[in-house]
Every structure is written in C-alpha cells, then in structure tokens.
C-alpha cells in the first residue's frame with residue numbers, strides 16, 4: 001500500500017485572473033478531459049472566489065473547483081475575508097493555503113497557514129499547502145532547511161492524505177519561466193516525503209499528493225512530472241489557457 005503512487009492531481013491556480021466569461025476555459029477543459037486522462041489523473045481549477053460557485057455548478061464534480069485562500073475562522077467580523085465553510089458551501093472541494101504570493105503580500109506566517117489548513121479540514125475541504133524557497137535562500141544553500149521548516153510549521157497535526165496536498169513552489173520559479181533541474185526537484189520532493197512521514201506517519205505520508213509548481217508548461221511537464229515523488233502540478237499562467245492546461249495534464253494520458 002505504501003508503495004502505491006498517489007493518483008496524480010493537476011491543479012490550476014488562476015490567481016487574480018478571470019471574469020464570468022472565463023467559464024469558457026472550464027468548458028474547454030471539461031471537453032478535453034477524455035476517458036484516457038480521466039482514468040489516470042484528477043483535474044482541479046482554482047478560480048478567484050467570485051467564480052467558485054459558478055464554476056463548481058458548471059463542473060458538476062467532473063473537474064474539481066477550489067479556492068485560493070480562506071480565513072481560519074468559520075465566520076465573523078473579518079471584512080473582505082472568506083471562510084473555508086463558505087468555499088465548501090459554494091461547491092469547492094479544495095483550497096490553496098500559504099501560497100508564496102499570500103505569504104509575501106499578506107505577511108502570512110507558517111502559523112497562519114496551519115490555521116487555514118485546519119480550517120479547510122474542519123470544513124471538509126482538501127488543503128493544498130504551499131512551500132518553497134526564495135532565490136536568496138536557494139543561493140545561500142538553505143532550500144532544504146527552509147522547506148522543512150515551512151512544512152513543520154504549516155501542516156496541521158493529525159493531517160490525513162485525504163485532506164492534505166503539498167505543493168512545492170520555488171518562489172524564484174513562479175511566473176519567471178525558470179525551473180529547477182529534475183535533480184533539484186527530486187531532492188526537495190524526497191525531503192518533503194520524509195518530513196511528511198515524521199509529521200503524519202509513514203502510511204499517510206506515502207499517500208499525500210506532492211505537487212510541483214513554478215513555470216510548468218506543456219513543454220516541460222513530462223520531465224517534471226516524471227521526477228520521483230512528484231504527484232502532479234500546481235499551474236499558474238498556463239492554467240488560464242485550456243489547451244496549455246490540458247497539454248500539461250496529458251503527460252498522464254491522452
């Protein structure tokens with residue numbers, strides 16, 4: 001059981017992009033999600049919160065729909081925030097937490113990220129917990145210590161593979177067209193799997209999907225997805241174009 005590879009997940013993070021007309025992208029993704037691919041990999045689209053309900057309604061569960069962030073509390077006086085319960089009510093199955101853009105733009109600490117991941121679990125959502133080093137940290141040789149420390153601080157105690165996905169996104173690879181070498185990705189993903197073993201137990205750790213994110217494109221997806229302990233991708237820019245998103249997912253099947 002522990003040797004079984006988790007079913008791959010290809011997730012699109014639309015970030016702050018998308019209007020109601022963007023539901024067309026989802027329609028194209030659904031049209032291209034044929035049996036050959038459907039039998040081998042799960043697809044997830046994480047649009048801005050304004051589109052979660054509409055896209056979840058249109059996807060009818062064939063493609064998952066997720067949020068990009070949630071508040072740690074279920075409700076209350078937090079103007080502008082959205083709770084995990086609200087995302088679940090809107091039809092979301094997943095929520096991204098701790099994306100480096102939120103860590104940077106909103107000062108989110110590991111403790112905040114962990115509280116959000118706990119909120120996701122409380123609401124019945126899968127938390128996609130993001131970790132990754134900056135360019136300066138990589139140059140200083142701190143990649144493994146930074147990622148290990150983010151994991152220890154951000155993963156909720158008692159997390160299970162059914163409610164947790166980890167995404168390794170080197171900050172310097174996001175939106176830059178740069179990617180780590182396959183060997184660098186392998187090294188970090190092996191570390192993540194080992195750390196997860198300590199945090200959630202060996203059996204669960206083997207089943208947690210660990211995604212790679214950062215400039216994934218159809219042209220480099222096959223190489224990145226073939227790396228040991230890479231169970232899919234978290235795709236930014238290329239997820240806004242159905243053909244590119246499908247081109248990435250199709251490394252798992254036509």
Ligand SMILES: O=C(CO)COP(=O)(O)O
Pocket residue numbers: 013099169173174175176177213214215216234235236237238
């Ligand atoms: O941040 C990302 C996904 O969460 C990656 O973004 P890009 O694919 O645009 O580099």
